[in-house]
Amino acid sequence: MQQDIWEKEYRKPQLVTNSDTPQTSVKDFLRWLRREEKVPLENLHVLDLGCGNGKNSNYIADLDTTNRVVSIDISQTALTNARATAHERKLDASVTYIHQSIGEKLPFEEGTFDLLLDVTASNSLSEAERAVYLAEAYRALKTGGHFFVRALAKDGDTNAQSLLKLHPGPEKDTYIMPGLNLTERVFSKQDFIDTYAAFTLISLEKETHYSKFAGRSFKRNFWIAYLKKA
Secondary structure (H helix, E strand, O other): OOOHHHHHHHOOOOOOOOOOEEEEOHHHHHHHHHHHHOOOOOOOOEEEEOOOOHHHHHHHHHHOOOOOOEEEEOOOOHHHHHHHHHHHHOOOOOOOEEOOOOOOOOOOOOOEEEEEEEEEEEHHOHHHHHHHHHHHHHHHHHEEEEEEEEEOOOOOOHHHHHHHHEEOOOOOEEEEEEOOOOEEEOOHHHHHHHOOOOOOOEEEEEEEEEEOOOOEEEEEEEEEEEEEEO
């Protein structure tokens, strides 16, 4: 069901954007990695969980020719767009796109990746899928590797509070987006910390953006987390 919704969304976007520009928060995270953690932005093996149209994946692949990025998404249309952009930028050898849900077991060896990204991708998972996602992310990440997560925040978001009340979803802190029928999960600060407890939390900040849906602009709060596998 969720797969069909995302496929339809990428064919005729109402919520997502088709911009090729990577998220500012991802660029900030990469700068922090280099400056504070002394991680060179080269020879990186990166897994982008829920890559969408590939804007973050292609950006990292383009930073240095030695970087290798594997990108997963549930939408075939999104992957087609991502591959086309990668080919246009001559990044075919640096980034690989895989059609799969991030709530399923991943086809990688333990400790494969230096860096994982989840840029507002796991918020549509069920709790059963989330358990698999968390276990597989931990398994796939190298010891000492870093995990960037952007997730929907419940705290201080009146729009989220209204959606939870008027359009409740089937599980804790979920709502169903009217007009899209997409189930989304929002997190309180403590709930987010508890959810990612297997990882070492380095930083957790809240940021606010305005999104457009069905011609209307509305506020969304996000958690920006820097995590590490100890």
